[in-house]
Amino acid sequence: xxxxxEDLRRTLQSYGTVLALLAIVLAFSAIRPGSFCTLTNFxxxxxxxxxxxxxxxxxxVVMSVGEFDLxxxxxxxxxxxxxxxxxxxxxxxxxxxxxxxxxxxxxxLINGWVVARFQALSFITTxxxxxxxxxxxxxxxGGATVFENIxxxxxxxxxAKLGRVPLLSVLMAAFVLIFWFVMRHTPAGRxxxxxGGGEEAxxxxxxxxxxxxxxxxxxxxxxxxxxxxxxxxxxxxxxTTAGDGYFLKSYAAVFIGCTASRRGVPNVLGTLLxxxxxxxLANGLTxxxxxxxxxxxxxxxIIVLSVVAQRLGREDGR
Amino acid sequence: xxxVAESLGLELDLRxxxxxxxxxxxxxxEIVRAQMRECRLLILDEPTAALTDREAERLFxxxxxxxxxxxxxxxxxxxxxxxxxLTDRVTVLRNGAVVDTVETGSVDRxxxxxxxxxxxxxxxxxxxxxxxxxxxxARDVASRDGSVLSGELCVRSGEIxxxxxxxxxxxxxxxxxxxxxxxxxxxxxxxxGVTQTRPTPASSLQNxxxxxxxxxxxxxLIGNLDVRDNILLTSIDRFTIGxxxxxxxxxxxxxxxxxxxxxKLAGMGQRIAELSxxxxxxxxxxxxMMTSPKVFLCxxxxxxxxxxxxxxxxxxxxxxxxxxxGVVFVSSELSELLxxxxxxxxxxxxxxxxRWENENLTAQQVLSCCYET
Numbered sequence: 001x002x003x004x005x006e007d008l009r010r011t012l013q014s015y016g017t018v019l020a021l022l023a024i025v026l027a028f029s030a031i032r033p034g035s036f037c038t039l040t041n042f043x044x045x046x047x048x049x050x051x052x053x054x055x056x057x058x059x060x061v062v063m064s065v066g067e068f069d070l071x072x073x074x075x076x077x078x079x080x081x082x083x084x085x086x087x088x089x090x091x092x093x094x095x096x097x098x099x100x101x102x103x104x105x106x107x108x109l110i111n112g113w114v115v116a117r118f119q120a121l122s123f124i125t126t127x128x129x130x131x132x133x134x135x136x137x138x139x140x141x142g143g144a145t146v147f148e149n150i151x152x153x154x155x156x157x158x159x160a161k162l163g164r165v166p167l168l169s170v171l172m173a174a175f176v177l178i179f180w181f182v183m184r185h186t187p188a189g190r191x192x193x194x195x196g197g198g199e200e201a202x203x204x205x206x207x208x209x210x211x212x213x214x215x216x217x218x219x220x221x222x223x224x225x226x227x228x229x230x231x232x233x234x235x236x237x238x239x240t241t242a243g244d245g246y247f248l249k250s251y252a253a254v255f256i257g258c259t260a261s262r263r264g265v266p267n268v269l270g271t272l273l274x275x276x277x278x279x280x281l282a283n284g285l286t287x288x289x290x291x292x293x294x295x296x297x298x299x300x301x302i303i304v305l306s307v308v309a310q311r312l313g314r315e316d317g318r
Numbered sequence: 319x320x321x322v323a324e325s326l327g328l329e330l331d332l333r334x335x336x337x338x339x340x341x342x343x344x345x346x347x348e349i350v351r352a353q354m355r356e357c358r359l360l361i362l363d364e365p366t367a368a369l370t371d372r373e374a375e376r377l378f379x380x381x382x383x384x385x386x387x388x389x390x391x392x393x394x395x396x397x398x399x400x401x402x403x404l405t406d407r408v409t410v411l412r413n414g415a416v417v418d419t420v421e422t423g424s425v426d427r428x429x430x431x432x433x434x435x436x437x438x439x440x441x442x443x444x445x446x447x448x449x450x451x452x453x454x455x456a457r458d459v460a461s462r463d464g465s466v467l468s469g470e471l472c473v474r475s476g477e478i479x480x481x482x483x484x485x486x487x488x489x490x491x492x493x494x495x496x497x498x499x500x501x502x503x504x505x506x507x508x509x510x511g512v513t514q515t516r517p518t519p520a521s522s523l524q525n526x527x528x529x530x531x532x533x534x535x536x537x538x539l540i541g542n543l544d545v546r547d548n549i550l551l552t553s554i555d556r557f558t559i560g561x562x563x564x565x566x567x568x569x570x571x572x573x574x575x576x577x578x579x580x581x582k583l584a585g586m587g588q589r590i591a592e593l594s595x596x597x598x599x600x601x602x603x604x605x606x607m608m609t610s611p612k613v614f615l616c617x618x619x620x621x622x623x624x625x626x627x628x629x630x631x632x633x634x635x636x637x638x639x640x641x642x643x644g645v646v647f648v649s650s651e652l653s654e655l656l657x658x659x660x661x662x663x664x665x666x667x668x669x670x671x672x673r674w675e676n677e678n679l680t681a682q683q684v685l686s687c688c689y690e691t
Contacts, residue, residue: 185562185563186558186561186562186563187554187555187558187561187563190547190550190554190563191554193543193547194540194543194547194551194554197540197541197542197543198536198537198539198540198541200536200537201536201537201538201539201540201551202540202551203499203519204497204499204519204529204531204537204538205519205523205551205552205605206518206519206520206522206523206524206552207520207551207554208520263542263543263589264542265542
C-alpha cells in the first residue's frame, strides 16, 4: 500500500499515540523479557496506573469544557486525610468514604461557580483553591501523617484482590467505562464538548454553559477526592501531601490523550492511554534501574511533546 | 509632549492613565501621539463614533488646527454633516470600489447619497401584502451595555422584515437582545403568546425562535466539532432514550436536513471547518430547522456565501414565510433587503426610527433616514 503524505499524517494522528505505547512496551519487553513482559507485571501496571487514571478522568471532564482545575492534588490529599481521620474516630466505613465526597462536591461547586459566574481564569482560581485546601489539610492533620489506629477494614478497597486482579484495577475499569459512556453517549458529554469547542456558540444554542461548567468542576473534585481516599486506603495511612504528585501527571495523561483524538480534544480512552504510557514508562524504567531523575527528565519531555502534538493535531487550532 | 498638546490647544493631564480619560480626550491623546513624530498625513477612522455632539465639536476644532498647520487629513465617516463641515474633497466608496472623488463644495447631500446607492433597478420579488397574526413583538428594548437604546421589532406570520442600519446602529445587538443572548435592561419580548423581560436562548428556542448569527465562526459554529454535532447542537436533549443519546434517530434527523438543504459534504462526520462558506451557512440553517422555529432572526445570513447559496437562502426564507413563519432579515446590503423584504425598518444609534412597506421604496429614502441626525 502506498501512503501519500496526507494519509500518513492522518494515520499518525489517529493511531500515533497507540503506536507509541506499543513501541514502549515492545522496547521494554526486548530489554527485560523475563521480568517486564509477564502477565503478573502487566496486571501490576494496571494497579499502578489505576489511581492516576481515576484522578485523570475528572481532569478530562474539566478540560473538555476548556478549563483547568489545578486543585486536584490538594483535593486528593484532603480526601485521604478526611477519610482516614473519620475512620480513626470510629465512624462507619460507609460514612468515611461518602462524607469527603460530599465535601469535595462543595469545593468543585465553588470552583465552578467562581469560574462560570465571574468568567474568572480557572488557572488562577483553582490555584487559589489549591492553597486554601492545603491550609485545610494542615488544620485537620496538624501536618502529620494519619496512620495510628486506622481500622483494618479501611484498607480493604485499596488492597483487596479479585483472584489475581487487584480491586483497584477493577474500580479503574469501572470508572473508565462510566466516564466513557457519559462523555460519549449522554447529552451532558455532548454539551461539555460543545462548551469546550465554542462557549458563545454553545450559549446561543441554548446550552446552559454555567450549569455544565459547574458540573464539570464538581465531577473533577469528586474524582480527585475519591483518588485521595483510595491512596489512603491502599497505603493504610493518609499523608498530607499524598496527592501532590498526581496533579501534573494527571494533566500529562489528559494531554497525551488529546493526541489520540482526531479532533485533539480530551477524551476518556485517550486519557487511559496517556496514563498507560506514563505507567509503563515508570514501571519499565524502574526495572532498568534508571535513576529517578532520568525518569523525571523522560516523563517531562514526553509531556511537552504531547502538548505540541495536541496543538498540531487541531488543524484550525490557533 | 506638552508642547505638542499645547500647540493643538489641547489640555491633557499627562499623569492619568488612558483608561481614566474621557472618550474625546482619548481621541485627542491619539492625535497627540501621532503628532509626536512629524505627521504629515493623519487618518481618522470614524473618530466621532464614541463622542457626544459637544465632544465632537472639540475634535473638529483640533482637526481644523491641524489642517492649518499643513497636515493632510483623511477623514473616514458615515456622518454626512461632518463631511460638509470639515472636508475639501470627498471620495465615495461602494461595495469595495471607488465611485468618484469630487470637490465637497460641488455636491449636496442628495447627490452624495445617490452616489452611495446602487442604481441597479430592484428586482420585484414575490412580495406579500397580507400577513397573519403577530408572532414576535419586542417593545422598548434596551441592552445593558447601551448598544441598543430603544428597539422595536414586530414580525407577523408570513412576513420578511428587513432590518437596516449603518455599522454600529445596533441591529445585531437588537437581535441578540430579543433572542436572549445579550442582557436586556428594559423592554419586553412577546413570542408565541409568552411575554418575557429576560428571555434566554433556551426559552427562545423552546418558544419557536432561531437566531442565525452574523459571526459564523465565533458564535454559530463550533469548528472542531463535526457537521453532525453542529447541526444537533440545539437539540441535544431531544433524541434521547432514558437519558442516553439515540444515535440512529439523530442521524436520521440530520440526514433529512442535509438532504433538504442540499449541503455538500464528504460525510456527516466531516469537520464543519472543512466545508465551504456556503455549506457552513447551510449547516447553520439546518440546525435552525431542527427545532422547527416560527420566527427566524437572520443576521447577515448571506455574507461570505456564494451567489447560488445566497439565492437558495432567499428562497428558503421566502418559503418559510409562505408556510406561516416570520423572518427578520438583517443585511448591510440595502439592495438585498429591498429585493427580499416585505417590510423595511431602519435603526439609527441604537433606536428603531422608521418602518415602511417595501413598495416603491428607494434606497435613497432608506439611506437618508439612516443619515439624518
